[in-house]
Structures are given as structure tokens and as C-alpha cells.
Amino acid sequence: MTASTTTASTASTAVEVQGLRREFDGRVVLDGLDLTIAPGEFVALLGRSGSGKSTLLRALGGLDGDYSGSAQVPARRSVVFQEPRLLPWVRTLPNVTVGLSAAAARRGPAMLEEVGLSGHARAWPVTLSGGEAQRVALARALVREPELLLLDEPFGALDALTRIRMHLLLQELCARYRPAVLLVTHDVDEAILLADRVLVLTDGRIHCDEPVAVPAPRLRSAPAFAALRSRLLAELGVTEPG
Amino acid sequence: MTAVVTPTTVDLVDKDRDRAQDRDRAPGDVAAPALTEARTFAPRSRRPLIPRGVRRLGGPLGVLLVWHVLCATGVLGERTMAPPGDVFAAARDLTASGELQEHLLTSLGRVVQGLALGITAGVLLATVSGLSRLGDDLLDSTLQMLRSVPTIGMLPLIMIWFGIGEQPKVLLIAIGTTFPIYLNTLAAIRGIDDRLVEAGRVFGLGRLGLARRVILPGAVPGFLVGLRFALVGAWLILIFAEQINARSGLGYLLTLGRSTYRIDIILLALSIYGLLGFVADAIVRLLERTLLAWRRGFTGS
Numbered sequence: 001m002t003a004s005t006t007t008a009s010t011a012s013t014a015v016e017v018q019g020l021r022r023e024f025d026g027r028v029v030l031d032g033l034d035l036t037i038a039p040g041e042f043v044a045l046l047g048r049s050g051s052g053k054s055t056l057l058r059a060l061g062g063l064d065g066d067y068s069g070s071a072q073v074p075a076r077r078s079v080v081f082q083e084p085r086l087l088p089w090v091r092t093l094p095n096v097t098v099g100l101s102a103a104a105a106r107r108g109p110a111m112l113e114e115v116g117l118s119g120h121a122r123a124w125p126v127t128l129s130g131g132e133a134q135r136v137a138l139a140r141a142l143v144r145e146p147e148l149l150l151l152d153e154p155f156g157a158l159d160a161l162t163r164i165r166m167h168l169l170l171q172e173l174c175a176r177y178r179p180a181v182l183l184v185t186h187d188v189d190e191a192i193l194l195a196d197r198v199l200v201l202t203d204g205r206i207h208c209d210e211p212v213a214v215p216a217p218r219l220r221s222a223p224a225f226a227a228l229r230s231r232l233l234a235e236l237g238v239t240e241p242g
Numbered sequence: 243m244t245a246v247v248t249p250t251t252v253d254l255v256d257k258d259r260d261r262a263q264d265r266d267r268a269p270g271d272v273a274a275p276a277l278t279e280a281r282t283f284a285p286r287s288r289r290p291l292i293p294r295g296v297r298r299l300g301g302p303l304g305v306l307l308v309w310h311v312l313c314a315t316g317v318l319g320e321r322t323m324a325p326p327g328d329v330f331a332a333a334r335d336l337t338a339s340g341e342l343q344e345h346l347l348t349s350l351g352r353v354v355q356g357l358a359l360g361i362t363a364g365v366l367l368a369t370v371s372g373l374s375r376l377g378d379d380l381l382d383s384t385l386q387m388l389r390s391v392p393t394i395g396m397l398p399l400i401m402i403w404f405g406i407g408e409q410p411k412v413l414l415i416a417i418g419t420t421f422p423i424y425l426n427t428l429a430a431i432r433g434i435d436d437r438l439v440e441a442g443r444v445f446g447l448g449r450l451g452l453a454r455r456v457i458l459p460g461a462v463p464g465f466l467v468g469l470r471f472a473l474v475g476a477w478l479i480l481i482f483a484e485q486i487n488a489r490s491g492l493g494y495l496l497t498l499g500r501s502t503y504r505i506d507i508i509l510l511a512l513s514i515y516g517l518l519g520f521v522a523d524a525i526v527r528l529l530e531r532t533l534l535a536w537r538r539g540f541t542g543s
Contacts, residue, residue, distance in 0.1 A: 063440060079444050085437055085438055085441040087442070087455065087459070088460075089462070091536075098442070098445050098446075098455060099447045099451060100446065126536065126537065140445065144445070
């Protein structure tokens, strides 16, 4: 079977993956994986290192070839990587609008303002802090008005305080733009805090699919939060003391 | 006295180096190394007594003075070295007759034409090699082989092909400058972060867009390194090319000086080469400041 990544999405599903399989030198990373994401749904994907989380995300983003199975994804997709990946020789605003048509690029300044960086439009990326650069990367992804937003551990390299601010910003922007989101992370708290549904990837398949039923505001101290946290950690092979 | 102040200053700046110096230091001399360190890191607001530009002139002026004294006292004989005054006189005479300007312009014209050809060829070849695998397979090994042929060694062949007019001189400079531009630009293209290219692709850049927005701008630092080498090479090749069958140009001036035993003219031509090299370097530095502003976070304000 060859991979077929079609870029059409129906009204009821944004992402529809069936039997996705990928091997690296005989080692099976994705083993007939199925996944459905509804439009506007925020899904977090957990998994141990090397479990194939990023491989799945890259498959949905069309970043790698060589898959078998079928995946239906929207045509308008955007990615935020772990590193900002801004072009160092391009100022902030043109970094946001890179690759866009002139008409679409007009949304750039407004988008930059939404991530709170309108004052930095003419700054060089090297002068931005880690959090600022990642906010630019978020603006670059959202200015494309994606139907599917792929987040590959986007806050992994940020300090704890900046991460909290980024969580709030992401929630706010997702509420406004309503893309379907796949967030790859290794941070269980982050997954519960942000997602509508949390998946755990084990042995190349999705072994755990938990809707997050913690009422907002999702506080770590809430019993439902703690219970889900323990379940997910157990699924990841971590048992907490106590 | 100074020893009391300097250790704290240095401490703030570079503890490790200071400690290393402490170890190496003989018990007697405490102040000397630390003092230079402290000066280097002294706050900028403290203006030096003499402006830096003037201080920088001190070196060349000193050389002129020593040179003059050596000639005037007869340490350097008339048949060995002309005094600086004679060189200035030669410059004045040749300028008055218009010869110097003519030679200078001729040489400059040759270098500019040769460089323009060499830069164009180098960048084009590097782009083809860097952007397409086929181009790389066809071009790179060939160019790597040609590169090891000394450019000056091609002179006889080029003279047979193109005669002794302007063409061979310009062509020789073009050949000599193509390689440093090619090699350094290609190395820079190869060194571009894969992840930036991937991101560019994700955000809708096509092949042309990737080349224009990601790969070529990323290769500019390498290109400028190549340009530095090319500029040095261009003047070097020019001397050779102009000493053979030339009727004008700085190389001709050198030959003229030799055949008429005018050491002042030889020295004049050499100083002009030196000055031109200095100017060329300044131009590259200016280019770096504008083209590589993104590296230092220079916002142009």
C-alpha cells in the first residue's frame, strides 16, 4: 500500500487517519494508527520519547513522505515547531507573512498585534527573546488561518513562566480562530490544561483516548485534574509516589 | 597604585582569565598584565586624549619617518631605496602629466570588469551546484579539479587564445576570482539549516521562493568571505597580467620603474596597490555592515 494524503476535509472531520504505518530501518514507529480530529477540536498527543509522536505530526503536516495508509487532512495547515525557525535575515513582520500572497500578507500586522509584538515588526529575530520568537512563530502559523494547527512541542524550550503566558495566549487565539489542533507534548499537565481530548501513543498506536472532563478553569488542584493526570502518567509508565 | 583598582575591574569581566594570569604571574609584577585588561574593558564614555582615528594614523606616519631617517642618514643607499620625499615627488610629477591617473584607471577598469565576471560566474555556479543535485554532480568535481590549477599558470594558454590585448587580462582576473566566490558561496549554501528550508516549504515557499528568501540570503556571509579572497586575488593576478605586454596600468608602471631603475616609481606603484587593497577591504566591511545587519541586531536607527 502506498501513502495517500488527501487534502480534503469534510464538515464533520478535520483529520481522518486510517492504518497509518511508518518504518525506520525495519523498526516500526507507526503501526496501523487510526485517528480522527473534529473541526475546532484541540487534541493533545502524549507519548514517551521515540514513541513516534513527532512522526505522526510530520505525516499530517506533509513534512515526510514514505508512509503507508491513508490520511485525510485539510489543505490549510500550519506548523509551530519546537524551535521558532524564523529566517534570521528577515525582520519580524515579513517572517510572519513569509510565503503569503500580497493580499493575505495584509493580515500580518494585525496578527503580530494579537501576539503582542506589534512594536517588534521591524526587529531582527536575533534580538527577540525565546518566548517572543515563539510568539512570532505562532503568529506566522495562525496568519494563514489554518484549519489544522500542528504544534510540535512548541513550549518545550521555554522557561516555566513564559510557558504559562504562552498557554494563555494559545487558548485565547484558538478560541478566536477555531482551528483543529494537534499538540504534541511530553508535559501531561500542559495536555490536560489545553486539550479537549488527550491521546497517548504507545507502540505505534493510540492506546488511550481520554476526553478532558475537567471544568474550566482547569486548576491542577481540582480532583478531576489530578485523577486524569495519574491515569495518563500510568499509561506513560510513570507511577507517582503516594 | 593601579594594582589596587584593576583586580576588581578585571574580576567583573573575566574571572577565569584573571585567575590564570594570577597563576602565571611572578610575585614582583602585579600590575602590568591586569592593567592592559582593564584598559580594554574600560567604559566607553572615557574619551581617549587623542582620537582613535588620529592614533591609527600614527603607525603609517612612524614608518614614513623611520624610512626617511634611514635614507637621509645613508643607512639605505640611493641604489637600494628611494626616500619617501622622492616617492611623493614621483607621484606629483606623474599626476601632473596625467599618467598616474591613466594607469590607475586602466588597472581599476580591468579589476572591476574581471571581478564582475568572476563574481557573476562564481555565484551562478554555486547556485546551480547548491540547488540541484544534477548541477552538483556535473559541476562540483570539475570545478574542484580546475581550482587546483594555478591561475597564473593559465597565462600562456590564454595569451595564445586571446592575444595580448585587454581580454586576456580581464579573463585571467575573472578566472582567478570565480573560484573563491564559488567555493565559499557553495559552502555557505551547504551550511544552511535544513530546518529553515523545511519551515520555508511548510509556509508556502516554492523552489524559487526558497532560493530567494532562504538559501541565497543565508549564503551571503560565505559569499562575502569569498569576495575578500577574490579581491586580494584580483590585484595579485593583475600585477602578473600587466607585466606582460602591457602599455598601461600599475603593473606597467612597475615594469617601467624596473627598466629605468626608478626605485621611486616602483615604490609608488607598490604603495598604490597597498592603498587599493585597503580601500577594497573597507568596501567589503561596509557591505558586511549593511548586508549582515541581521546578525548583530542592527536596526538601522
